[in-house]
Amino acid sequence: MPEFDIKDKNNKPVGKISLPDSVFGVKTKDGVIHNAIVNFLANQRQGTHATKTKGLVSGGGKKPWKQKHTGRARSGSSRSPLWRGGGTVFGPQPRDYSYSLPKKARRLALKAALSGKFADGEIIVIDELAFDKPRTKEMVSVLKGLELEGKSTLVVVPEHNEGVALSARNIPGVTVKRVTDLNSYDVAAHARLLMTKRAVEVLSEDAKK
Numbered sequence: 001m002p003e004f005d006i007k008d009k010n011n012k013p014v015g016k017i018s019l020p021d022s023v024f025g026v027k028t029k030d031g032v033i034h035n036a037i038v039n040f041l042a043n044q045r046q047g048t049h050a051t052k053t054k055g056l057v058s059g060g061g062k063k064p065w066k067q068k069h070t071g072r073a074r075s076g077s078s079r080s081p082l083w084r085g086g087g088t089v090f091g092p093q094p095r096d097y098s099y100s101l102p103k104k105a106r107r108l109a110l111k112a113a114l115s116g117k118f119a120d121g122e123i124i125v126i127d128e129l130a131f132d133k134p135r136t137k138e139m140v141s142v143l144k145g146l147e148l149e150g151k152s153t154l155v156v157v158p159e160h161n162e163g164v165a166l167s168a169r170n171i172p173g174v175t176v177k178r179v180t181d182l183n184s185y186d187v188a189a190h191a192r193l194l195m196t197k198r199a200v201e202v203l204s205e206d207a208k209k
Contacts, residue, residue, distance in 0.1 A: 006125050006197055009142050014127050017197060020204045024118040026111040033116075033184050036109030039101040040185040051091030054079055060086075106183070113187040114203075123193045124148070125200055129157060134166030143174070146194065154190035156182060158198040179203060 006015040019025075054060070060079030067074055081089045117123050124146055131138055143149050152173035157164055160178055168174045177186055179199040187193065 004123075004125055006127050007146065008127055010145050011147065015197075017125055017200055018204075019118065019200065023111050023203050024115050024123075026108070026115040028108060028112045032105065033109045033112050033188065036101060036106055036184040037188060039099065039106075040183055043098040045097040047095045047097050049092045050094050051088040053089075053091070054081060054087030057085070057087045109184040110182060110187065113184040114193075117187060117193050122191065123195060125195050125197055127197050129155070129164055129194075129196050130161055131163035131167050134163050136167050136170050139164070139167035139171060139174075143171070143194075148192055148194060152189070152191045154186055154193050156193060156195040156199045158196060158202050 003016045004019050005013045006017050008014045054077065057079040060077040062078075064075045064078050065072060075083075077083075077086075079086045081087050114123075126142075126146070129142070140149070143153065150173075153175075155164065155168060155174065155176045156179050157176060158179055161176075165176045168176050173190075175186065175190065179195075179202045182203075
């Protein structure tokens, strides 16, 4: 169980914390993370795309010309897919793209993603992160002090904090997540992870269950 430096807002070490191997030392195949990310993105799709088929396009109720003796090909509707302004053949229709992934697979993918970030030195643990009221300037100052300015950063907090969430929402590339809402996609999509000490402790407690 490796020990990790806990830093304050000025990037100075203020203590140590043990990171459990069951969360930050997991080795698995890349396919586990890939499957979880594909599942996450599929579940985000609204699936509201639609095209009009022959039966949905307005008009075309009357047969353009009689069936025989005109010298033309037979035609039953001016809204046939063969005609300009006609319906679409086999076009996309509203559908549900979501599908379920086993809970164990999702948890394993998250641990693998966190382990990868830890192995690459892309995790910073801060003693605490809280603001009395929303102030973007203070959040920018914290990120700058931790050398995270300009880097896509996932801020992981133990519970919802309105001050932190509102202070970070206008900073490009910065996302705030509760530790209980953490997923492998968010971890992989950001270059750095900024976790509070309490958030790491919550992850460690969950790993023991």
